[in-house]
Amino acid sequence: MAKPKLALYWAASCGGCEIAVLDVQEKILDVANAFDIVFWPVAMDFKYADVRKMEDKSIDLCLFNGSIRNSENAEIAHLLRAKSKALVAFGSCALEGGIPGLANLTTKQEILEFVYRGSPSTVVTDGGVFPQQHTKVPEGEIEIPEMWETVKSLDQVVEVDYYIPGCPPVPNQIWGVIEYILSGKPLPPKGSVIGAGVKTCCDECKRERKEKKLKQFFRPYEIETKPSECLLDQGIVCMGPATRDGCGALCPAANMPCRGCYGLPPNVMDQGAKMVSALSSVIDAHEPAEIERILDQISDPMGTFYRFSLAHSILRRVEKS
Amino acid sequence: MAFEPKIIGFLCNWCSYTGADLAGVSRIKSAPNVRVIRTMCSGRVDPSFILKAFQIGADGVIVMGCHLGDCHYQEGNYKTIRRIPFLKRLVKGFGIDPRRLRLEWVSASEGDRFARIVNEFTEEIRSLGPLKLQVHTELRKTIHEPVEVV
């Protein structure tokens, strides 16, 4: 029997998801044995033209990481959608915009201004030109992809069959998914979140939770936290209550609050809304002035609550007039 | 056509909804702009309901509950009193004027107060103008929402 065909792609991403795949360690050899890898730009020399020549639906499994923020990302998303039987949004960026999705806090113009003119490390030459989509050179005209105003998740651009959350997904979960597929068991319904749990990060966390009553919040560097007690109980803004389980609560185990990378838990529409709800329940104040004083201590709620999910949140982006 | 504000009102069953009803049976005139959604308690209004209302085109959202101390579930509106100011910060973070979100206490006997607040809020939203968000148009699309398998 022919081996199933596997493709891996990175769109707007950092490359961490690719490392996470390699982090299955020696089992990567089993992956290479079990699958015929037909496309993997980060590791193997294939060209887009090779993919265009493939028959539609000839790739059995495509693990797509990275968000969609330029015309090239979108073009390849459509191409791989057409060529793949199962297209998987792999990792936070593909699933919900991820860290690149924080660009939705601002505008394309402001980003270009900062990167090419404003940042302290930029040496402005030629009056600070921005990248041009078309440039004439002696050999002809070269074209680069068009950067978008708004970062999107993969499922805002093409139909997605499965979602594997995480920034990046943890190796044992990746391996679990691959093993499951290789076992030949029937696949879960289209649209399922796989390689993760159906509860929240708090359910996996070993720290002891008590009744919370908070009059003060701290940034992680401001206090010495007790190692066995819930970080939120100690006034650290931890995204655990608004985040899906699956990672094994790695960050709280390492004394850092969960940053929310496993995305929305089941039946939650928006991580920011969920955090507003969760934190409002534990703030110990009844007077409006006191409430405002406590809320002032929660620094950067937009960046903290939507660190990974802004592009897939209910409102998608910040409006700038 | 003149701008008519679309307002979503979340009214708690035990006080504010009854107050709105009283305004009706007492034939007190008030602006017809508020589309009322009855909830069991103001504490049942999940912040995502409010963001969702803005996503699908509300120009303003008003939450009404029992006066402090009168909540049918004792503590529900004490959650609300923290949630709404918190959510206003988030709403502002998204670039939406926080005046578009309001919290008011209206008891079952305050039909006149209900009408006054509705009229005031409608006029405030009218002066702020229509809320235009990119998510109302091209950003709305998600082709397939995740489903859950247990």
Ligand code: SF4
């Ligand atoms: S809030 Fe954070 S530290 Fe507390 S139980 Fe949840 S994940 Fe653990």
Ligand code: SF4
């Ligand atoms: S604890 Fe939170 S941020 Fe850390 S890996 Fe798990 S889901 Fe991601």
Ligand code: FES
């Ligand atoms: S029942 Fe009215 S606010 Fe709780």
